[in-house]
Amino acid sequence: MTLVLIVFVIALAFEYVNGFHDTAISIATSVSTKVLTPRQAVILATICNLIGALIGVSVATTIGKGLVDTEFMTIHTILCALISAVIWNLATWWLGLPSSSSHALIGGLCGAALSSSGGKWKVIHWSVMNPATGHTEGLWHKVVIPMFASPVIGMLIGFLIMGLLLMLLKGWTPRLINNVFGKLQLVSASWMGISHGTNDAQKTMGIVALILFTATRDGTFNELPAWLGFMRTPEFRVAFWVKLVCALTMAAGTAAGGWRIIRTLGHKMVRLKPIHGFAAQTTAAAIIQCASHWGIPLSTTQVISSSILGVGSTQRPSAVKWGVVGNIVWAWVLTLPTTAFVAYWLMKLCTFIRT
Numbered sequence: 335m336t337l338v339l340i341v342f343v344i345a346l347a348f349e350y351v352n353g354f355h356d357t358a359i360s361i362a363t364s365v366s367t368k369v370l371t372p373r374q375a376v377i378l379a380t381i382c383n384l385i386g387a388l389i390g391v392s393v394a395t396t397i398g399k400g401l402v403d404t405e406f407m408t409i410h411t412i413l414c415a416l417i418s419a420v421i422w423n424l425a426t427w428w429l430g431l432p433s434s435s436s437h438a439l440i441g442g443l444c445g446a447a448l449s450s451s452g453g454k455w456k457v458i459h460w461s462v463m464n465p466a467t468g469h470t471e472g473l474w475h476k477v478v479i480p481m482f483a484s485p486v487i488g489m490l491i492g493f494l495i496m497g498l499l500l501m502l503l504k505g506w507t508p509r510l511i512n513n514v515f516g517k518l519q520l521v522s523a524s525w526m527g528i529s530h531g532t533n534d535a536q537k538t539m540g541i542v543a544l545i546l547f548t549a550t551r552d553g554t555f556n557e558l559p560a561w562l563g564f565m566r567t568p569e570f571r572v573a574f575w576v577k578l579v580c581a582l583t584m585a586a587g588t589a590a591g592g593w594r595i596i597r598t599l600g601h602k603m604v605r606l607k608p609i610h611g612f613a614a615q616t617t618a619a620a621i622i623q624c625a626s627h628w629g630i631p632l633s634t635t636q637v638i639s640s641s642i643l644g645v646g647s648t649q650r651p652s653a654v655k656w657g658v659v660g661n662i663v664w665a666w667v668l669t670l671p672t673t674a675f676v677a678y679w680l681m682k683l684c685t686f687i688r689t
Contacts, residue, residue: 364519488621
């Protein structure tokens with residue numbers, strides 16, 4: 335029981351870290367364009383993330399039971415996956431690199447599950463048919479393909495939206511454009527915050543629901559007092575109280591900010607004005623919202639970063655600082671294999687200690 339509580343707390347710690355790590359990404363453009371002060375941006379993002387986190391459970395279901403075989407998931411497996419993801423998040427946050435918390439968590443889950451199963455690759459749901467929806471799901475369709483497709487889509491749509499705006503606003507004075515889009519960016523920033531909460535907060539909801547399901551299945555919760563009976567979960571589901579706790583935790587993390595990453599996205603990649611911030615946030619929010627509807631645990635980092643690149647490229651290719659972009663891409667590429675590797679060996683160490 336004590337171990338379950340520890341893993342539950344670590345899951346919430348991941349959600350908190352996700353709040354100040356990834357939410358910094360969602361508010362970076364608002365701060366860099368000077369539409370909002372850092373304090374105002376954090377308050378807006380906190381409120382919008384809280385609202386978004388309470389919407390839907392599709393992504394939570396994908397994380398909790400759609401990527402790995404739950405028969406090989408134990409409390410120790412989940413613990414190793416979470417520790418791996420938290421280590422990666424903190425390391426990239428310290429370096430100021432906007433890496434993906436989503437892929438960190440998914441890589442950790444896959445690596446830990448693979449180790450727990452004794453190296454059986456079938457423990458990972460690479461590609462499976464969901465009889466309820468008739469759609470093909472699994473790691474390949476829900477994670478790997480979107481991992482490569484979403485940055486390309488973000489860049490293309492960001493480029494097209496920005497190009498269209500420049501064409502439609504030809505003849506407007508720079509001052510009028512800044513005034514109009516300074517106000518419109520408040521709308522796009524709010525939508526971005528809600529979209530981020532809808533997708534990212536659900537990932538920890540899926541983990542918490544998996545913890546409760548696993549603890550119920552292995553008998554850990556048999557001795558729970560009556561007043562804690564609501565924690566028993568004989569079938570995988572995301573209860574409302576789980577959604578609320580995770581939403582509040584992410585909101586608290588959001589309030590802590592994440593200024594290192596804000597500097598990277600808002601200043602180091604490309605110089606932004608309110609119209610650029612609006613185009614980038616609108617592009618990213620729309621893509622993330624669509625992904626959440628289909629239960630795809632998308633990387634907020636990849637989408638907003640590539641949207642900024644697409645928007646910035648309309649000025650001129652040299653406006654984008656490609657050296658910084660290269661560092662970010664390396665962080666993207668290394669996230670899944672690194673966290674899987676760390677979680678795999680953490681699970682091996684855990685197994686060795688227990689025996």
